[in-house]
Amino acid sequence: xxxxxSDLSRVLYSEAEIKDKLRELARQIEADYEGRDLLLIAVxxxxxxxxxxxxxxxxxxxxIDFMAVSSYGAxxxxxxxxxxxxxxxxxxxxxxxxxxxxxxxxxxxxxxxRHNLQSRNPASLEICALLRKPTAAKVDIDAxxxxxxxxxxxxxxxxxxxxxxxxxxxxIGILAPHVYS
Ligand code: PRP
Ligand code: MN
Ligand code: MG
Numbered sequence: 001x002x003x004x005x006s007d008l009s010r011v012l013y014s015e016a017e018i019k020d021k022l023r024e025l026a027r028q029i030e031a032d033y034e035g036r037d038l039l040l041i042a043v044x045x046x047x048x049x050x051x052x053x054x055x056x057x058x059x060x061x062x063x064i065d066f067m068a069v070s071s072y073g074a075x076x077x078x079x080x081x082x083x084x085x086x087x088x089x090x091x092x093x094x095x096x097x098x099x100x101x102x103x104x105x106x107x108x109x110x111x112x113x114r115h116n117l118q119s120r121n122p123a124s125l126e127i128c129a130l131l132r133k134p135t136a137a138k139v140d141i142d143a144x145x146x147x148x149x150x151x152x153x154x155x156x157x158x159x160x161x162x163x164x165x166x167x168x169x170x171x172i173g174i175l176a177p178h179v180y181s
Contacts, residue, residue, distance in 0.1 A: 004166060008173035015170040018130070018158060019053070021147045025128060026057035028145060030099065037063075039095045044068045045167065046102040049159035050077075050130050054100060060165065065090045065115075079098060080108025080139075084116075092120040093178075098145075102159045103131040106138040112160065131155065131172070134141060 013021075029038075040062050042051040055064055068086035097117060105108055110127060118125055126144035135152045156162050157169030162180065 004169060007166070007174040007176055007179045011170045011171045012155060013148065013158075018147075018172065021130070022050070022054050022057050025030045025145045025147065026054060026059075028064050029054075029128070030060055032144075033060075033096060033098075036096050039063045039065065039090060039097050040090070040100050041065050041067065041097055042100045042153060043109065044086075046159045046161065047100050049167075050128075051100045054128065062092060067111070081114055082109070092122040094119060094121070094123050096124045097122040097126070099125070099127045099128065101129040101131070103155070104129045104141050104143060105136050106173070107141040107175050110141045110143075111139045114163060130158075131160075169170050 010102050032071075038058075038060070040051060040055055042048065042064070044066055051064060053064075055062055059080065065088045066086070067084060067088055068080040070085045072081045072083055099117065101110060101115060110129070114125065114127065118119070127141065127143040129141075129143045130147035132143065132146055132149050133152050134149050154162065154175040155172055156166035157172045159167055160172065161167045162175055166175070
């Protein structure tokens with residue numbers, strides 16, 4: 001097997017640091033949603049690790065659901081125009097919805113998603129993102145729960161991919177330039 005760790009120029013967050021941060025966010029979420037139902041929603045595929053670990057850090061009952069989307073044309077990230085490939089199973093009307101994402105890069109994915117989900121009349125709608133690249137923002141995203149602000153570098157691991165690889169790394173790292181250049 002290939003040594004994927006050598007494809008990273010450096011590790012940004014270790015497995016333990018990610019776990020600590022998700023635990024901290026989980027405590028805030030538990031307090032904020034006390035006595036209310038909570039529905040976690042993630043968009044495949046990048047958010048699966050955050051979803052799985054955040055949901056298990058929450059010491060309360062939650063429901064979870066997933067959407068799958070695909071871009072119109074090659075450059076999702078520059079257009080933000082997406083088509084729903086698999087929609088949610090759960091009706092959002094009157095529900096407290098928390099979107100769970102791995103990263104806010106340009107912000108276009110979450111901008112689209114927030115508007116799409118808001119139109120389904122949830123009781124509340126908030127965003128939890130593990131990572132954010134503040135210097136890459138094309139639209140401003142108000143994430144109530146945010147893990148780490150990171151530099152504008154190509155990051156992979158913990159759900160984040162480069163050409164579908166590296167998603168299963170337990171840490172988050174900066175991809176070494178030799179991999180993509
Ligand atoms: C990545 C990431 C976020 C989005 C962030 O998803 O998981 O969903 O990009 O970028 P943005 O803020 O510029 O919109 P991607 O479209 O690569 O799909 P994936 O989750 O399947 O990797
Ligand atoms: Mn994604
Ligand atoms: Mg991706």
